[in-house]
Amino acid sequence: MVAGKGGRVNWLIDFFGNPDNWSGPDGIPVRLLEHLEFSGLSLLLAMLIALPLGLWIGHTGKGALFAILSANAARALPTLGLLVLIVLLMGVGTIVPVLIPLVALAVPPILVNTYEGLRGVDPDLRDAAYGMGLRGSEVLGRVLVPVALPLILLGLRIAAIQVVSTATVAAYVGLGGLGRFIVDGLATKDFPRTIGGAVLVALLALIVQLGFALVQRVMVSPGVSQRQTIR
Amino acid sequence: MHEEPLVRWDWIGRNWPSIQVLLEDHVVMALVPIVIGLLVALPLGLAGVRWRWLYQPTVGVMNVIYSLPSLAVFIVLIPVTGLATRTTVMVPLTFYAMAVLIPAVVDGLTSVPDHVRQSAVAMGFTPLRRLLQVELPIAVPVVLAGLRVAAVSSISLVSVGALVGRGGLGYLFIDGWQRQFYTPIIVGIVLVVVLAAIADLLLVLAQRLLTPWSRARGAA
Numbered sequence: 001m002v003a004g005k006g007g008r009v010n011w012l013i014d015f016f017g018n019p020d021n022w023s024g025p026d027g028i029p030v031r032l033l034e035h036l037e038f039s040g041l042s043l044l045l046a047m048l049i050a051l052p053l054g055l056w057i058g059h060t061g062k063g064a065l066f067a068i069l070s071a072n073a074a075r076a077l078p079t080l081g082l083l084v085l086i087v088l089l090m091g092v093g094t095i096v097p098v099l100i101p102l103v104a105l106a107v108p109p110i111l112v113n114t115y116e117g118l119r120g121v122d123p124d125l126r127d128a129a130y131g132m133g134l135r136g137s138e139v140l141g142r143v144l145v146p147v148a149l150p151l152i153l154l155g156l157r158i159a160a161i162q163v164v165s166t167a168t169v170a171a172y173v174g175l176g177g178l179g180r181f182i183v184d185g186l187a188t189k190d191f192p193r194t195i196g197g198a199v200l201v202a203l204l205a206l207i208v209q210l211g212f213a214l215v216q217r218v219m220v221s222p223g224v225s226q227r228q229t230i231r
Numbered sequence: 232m233h234e235e236p237l238v239r240w241d242w243i244g245r246n247w248p249s250i251q252v253l254l255e256d257h258v259v260m261a262l263v264p265i266v267i268g269l270l271v272a273l274p275l276g277l278a279g280v281r282w283r284w285l286y287q288p289t290v291g292v293m294n295v296i297y298s299l300p301s302l303a304v305f306i307v308l309i310p311v312t313g314l315a316t317r318t319t320v321m322v323p324l325t326f327y328a329m330a331v332l333i334p335a336v337v338d339g340l341t342s343v344p345d346h347v348r349q350s351a352v353a354m355g356f357t358p359l360r361r362l363l364q365v366e367l368p369i370a371v372p373v374v375l376a377g378l379r380v381a382a383v384s385s386i387s388l389v390s391v392g393a394l395v396g397r398g399g400l401g402y403l404f405i406d407g408w409q410r411q412f413y414t415p416i417i418v419g420i421v422l423v424v425v426l427a428a429i430a431d432l433l434l435v436l437a438q439r440l441l442t443p444w445s446r447a448r449g450a451a
Contacts, residue, residue: 076383076427078390080401081420084408088416165300172394173408182306186394198303205298 015181015196026180028200034176035204038167042099043160046106050159051152054111058118058148059140067115071108079105079166087173098170105166106159113155117148149220157212164205168197178204239414246415250403254422257399260320261386261426268328268381275329276336277362286337297330299323301388305395315396324388328381335377339370368442375438382430390423400426 015021022028057067082101090097121144129143145152171179181197184190243250279286304323312318343366351361390401398405403419406412 072379072383072431073424073428075380076387076424076431078387078401078404078420078423080390080393080398081404081416081423084404085413085416085420088408088411088413161298165298165303168300168302169391169394179302182302183394186306194306198300198306201300202298202303205300206295209294209298 011192011195012199014192031176031178031180035167035178038095038098038102038170038177039163042102042163043106045099046103046110046159047156049103050107050110051114054114055118055140058115059144064115067111071112074104074108077104080169080172083169083173092174095175098167098175102163102167106163109158109162110155113151114148117151118144120151121147146221147224150216150224153212153216153219157209160208160212161205164208165201168201235413237413238417242414243418250418253400253402257389258426260317260389260392260399261324264321264324264328265378265382265385267325268332269378272329272332272336276333276340279333279337280340290334293330293333296326301391302394305392309395317397319395320389320392320397324385327388328385331381332377335374336370339373340366342373343369371441372438375434379431379434382434383427386427386430387423390419
C-alpha cells in the first residue's frame with residue numbers, strides 16, 4: 001500500500017475517470033442520493049426534537065441543567081458502536097438503525113446552541129419586548145429567536161456537518177451512501193475507490209459548510225450579525 | 232443467538248487483559264491530540280488576538296478542516312502515515328482539537344475586560360507578566376469549556392479509527408459486529424462514555440482549581 005510519486009492523484013483519476021463509477025446502483029449519483037437521504041432525514045428528525053426543546057428550555061429556563069448534561073453525555077456516545085449495536089438488535093431491513101445514532105449525534109449541538117443562544121439574549125431586550133406589550137410567544141418569535149439566530153444556525157451547521165461526515169460509517173453495516181466506496185475499497189484493497197469515496201464525503205461536507213454560511217448571511221438580521229459567535 | 236444475554240460477564244472477565252490494552256491505546260490516541268492541540272492553539276490564539284486580521288482566515292481554515300470527515304482523513308493519510316498506526320488516527324484529531332480550541336483561546340482572551348488590562352498596565356506589569364498572571368487566568372473558563380468539547384469528541388472519535396485498523400476501544404465494535412456478539416460492543420460503548428465522563432469531570436475540577444475566585448458556574 002505504498003504510493004509512488006503522484007500515486008494519489010492517479011488514484012483519483014482512476015476513480016473519477018471511470019465511467020462505470022457514474023452509473024448503476026453502485027454509481028456515484030445513487031450513492032450520493034442515499035447519503036443525502038440518511039443525512040437529511042436524521043437532521044430533520046434531530047431538528048424536530050432539539051429545536052422546540054431548546055426554545056422551550058431557553059425561554060422558560062426549565063430543565064436546563066438536565067438538557068445540558070444529557071446533551072454532553074450524548075456527545076460522548078461513539079456512533080460506530082451505537083450503529084453496530086442497533087443493527088445487530090434490529091437488523092438492516094430499513095434505514096431506521098442508521099437514523100438513531102445519527103439523530104443522537106445531531107441533537108446535542110442543536111439543543112445546546114439554541115438554549116445558549118436564547119439565554120445569551122440581553123435581558124433588557126427581553127424586558128423591553130414585554131414592556132411593549134408582546135405576549136410570551138411573540139417575544140420568543142419576534143425578538144429572542146432573531147437575536148439568537150446566529151448561534152441556532154451554528155448549532156444546525158455543526159450538526160449537519162457531523163451527520164454528513166458520520167453517515168459514512170453506515171456502509172460498514174451494509175447500508176448505502178458514499179461510505180460504500182470507502183468500505184468496499186478497503187475490503188478489496190481497491191485504493192482508488194477508497195480515496196475517491198473519502199474525497200466525495202469531504203467535498204459534500206464542505207458544500208454543507210458553505211451552504212450554511214450562505215444561509216446565515218441571508219437569514220440573520222444585519223442588526224444582529226456583528227455579534228460574536230462561539231462554537 | 233436464542234436466549235443470548237445482552238452482556239456475558241464471563242467474556243468480560245476472560246478478556247479483561249486485552250480490553251485493558253485497548254483502553255490504554257484509546258487513552259493515548261485521544262489524549263495526545265488534545266495536549267498538542269492546546270499547545271498549538273495557545274500561541275495561534277494569542278497571535279489572533281494581537282493581530283486581528285490573522286484571526287478570520289485562521290478560523291476559516293479551521294472550519295474547513297473541522298468539516299472534513301474523520302474516516303475520510305484517516306484514509307487519505309494512510310499512504311503517508313501507514314495503515315493501523317497511531318499517527319494516522321492522531322493527526323486528524325489534533326487538527327479537530329485545534330479547530331475547537333483556537334476560537335476558545337481567542338474568545339477567552341477577548342473576554343478580559345479592558346479596565347482589568349489597563350489596571351495591570353498601570354501597576355507596571357510587563358506584557359508577558361500581564362499575559363501570564365492576568366489575561367490567561369481570566370481566559371481559563373472559556374478555554375476549558377472548549378477543552379471539554381474537544382476532549383469528549385476526541386475520545387468518541389478515536390473509535391472510528393477501528394475502520395482503518397487502529398481505533399482503541401473501537402476494535403470491540405468491529406469484533407462484536409463480525410461475530411454478531413453484543414458483549415464487546417456494549418463494553419466498548421460503556422468504556423468510551425466512562426472515559427469521556429472522567430475527562431469531563433477532571434476538566435471541571437481543573438477549572439475549579441484554576442479559577443478559585445469564580446463561583447461554580449460551569450459553562451456548557
